[in-house]
Amino acid sequence: MKRANNTTENTNSIKQKTNTILEGIVIAVTSISDNQNDKKGKYWTALICDVNQNVNRITKYVSLKSNCFIHTKMLDHLNNQRGIKLNKLKFNDDNTYVATSETVAVEKILALTPLCTQITTIKNIECMSDGEYVSFICKVVEIGSDESVLLNNGSKRIQKLKRTTVIADNTNSIIMNIWENHFDVIKKDVCYRIKLAKAKMFNNEIKLTTTVHTTFETIEDIHIINISTTPQISTESVVIGTITSIGRVQETCKCPKCYSTDVECNGKTIKCTTCNSRSVYLTKSTTSEKLTLSILDTNQITLEFTVDISKLCELLERCGRQDLCNNDLVDHEDVLLTLSSITVFVHYNTRNMQINNIVLNNIDNK
Incomplete structure (x- = not known):
């Protein structure tokens, strides 16, 4: 009997969650877009302001071939700002709902002005x-x-x-x-x-x-x-991707304040036209301690960075190839082959594209 009671309660709870009514004013409707989690389907979303001035998000999943009557009706109500009543919605949580194949939209007279708009x-x-x-x-x-x-x-x-x-x-x-x-x-x-x-x-x-x-x-x-x-x-950001190339740093004259290359450099001072500053030109011996790195991110976009050689050696050690650190990291083919076989997580400065930290990525990003 106890199991039967629990089953009845669960059934009633499911019915309540899939039979929710929502009334309000439509304040936004997206176009029908591809579903990122399901390549075979599409979806759209809408925002409805209810009588309590709460903003509710509605999501509707549709097949590739079918037309969506509710989407058309939501757009009409967005344009004319008349009230709408939706029934047989599936309630998720935190003012979010899913419209089902049984959901019906009808006009509802409401004296309501959404404060959020x-x-x-x-x-x-x-x-x-x-x-x-x-x-x-x-x-x-x-x-x-x-x-x-x-x-x-x-x-x-x-x-x-x-x-x-x-x-x-x-x-x-x-x-x-x-x-x-x-x-x-x-x-x-x-x-x-x-x-x-x-x-x-x-x-x-x-x-x-x-x-x-x-x-x-x-x-x-x-x-x-x-x-x-x-x-x-x-000025800090992160990226996940794969190393595709390693190179030597080419000596360039940059403004030490804003990193602009729109400068006049005479070997003694640097005059920047971007931030209207003049700085003392310091010959850097650190160029030999850095390399350039190309990384292909998960959006198939290639980003160019500079990185300390010591950080690449730490990465090689974590790959079990610390022996490669005794070689020229650009000339030795096995260095790139090893590093290009892993996915890395990079924390970098967005202004000068200098890598602050680079480690193996342990997050499944597939």
Whole structure:
């Protein structure tokens, strides 16, 4: 009897999870995209603001050949901003749902204005909670270099690129992370109306991040901005990949402050036109202690680095080939053959592409 009771309770719980009703205003709908976890299918997502001002994420998986009526209906409701009622949703957790083949969307009269699409200030955003969606106008003050980030995607870990930006309005400035799908839509010193970015708490400090639902609209210059406390952009990043080549460092003249090669070098001083500085030219004897390294990352992009010879020797030792360290690492063929047979995890400086640490990668990234 005890087993029967548990079975009944579990059945009722499943029915409740797959028979959820949600009412609200559609505030974002993505296009139908390929499913990264299933090459045979596609999916789309949408955001719905409910009557409690909670933002709920809806996901719908569709086959390659089928049309999706609900997707069309969601787009209609996004455009006309009329209320919608969805039934027979499968509830996951934390305001996330999956639309099933039984899910039906009907119009619902609602007196609701989503607050997350109303323009607010950066000062107000700093007081918001982790995970809240926000909309605002701002000017892009600074854009950092590409950074590689490892993210969990189901049972897999995938590598994506992000850039750290500093944005400001007339109340304050804040850091906003943008992802590679937005790299081409945002430029430094340009003003935007940004909708549905997400507030995230990092080290007890609110920052912003874009999502697939974030939109950018170019606007006129807002002129007065407050950047009295400009946040610092990190210059550190990581990458996973395979070593494809080793080479010798070619002596070049660079600015020691900003690493720009747009300089005038007369053997005594370096005049940089990028940061308008002049520095004493120091002849470096460290060139012979470094090598260049090409790494093919998991996105099939080749990155060029400089690395200390000592760090490569440590890597060879971990591969059981410390004997190779007594040879010229460029001339000896077995060095590259050994290093190219492993996957490495690299921590590096994005400004000068100098490797700070390189180790064997123990994460299954397939």
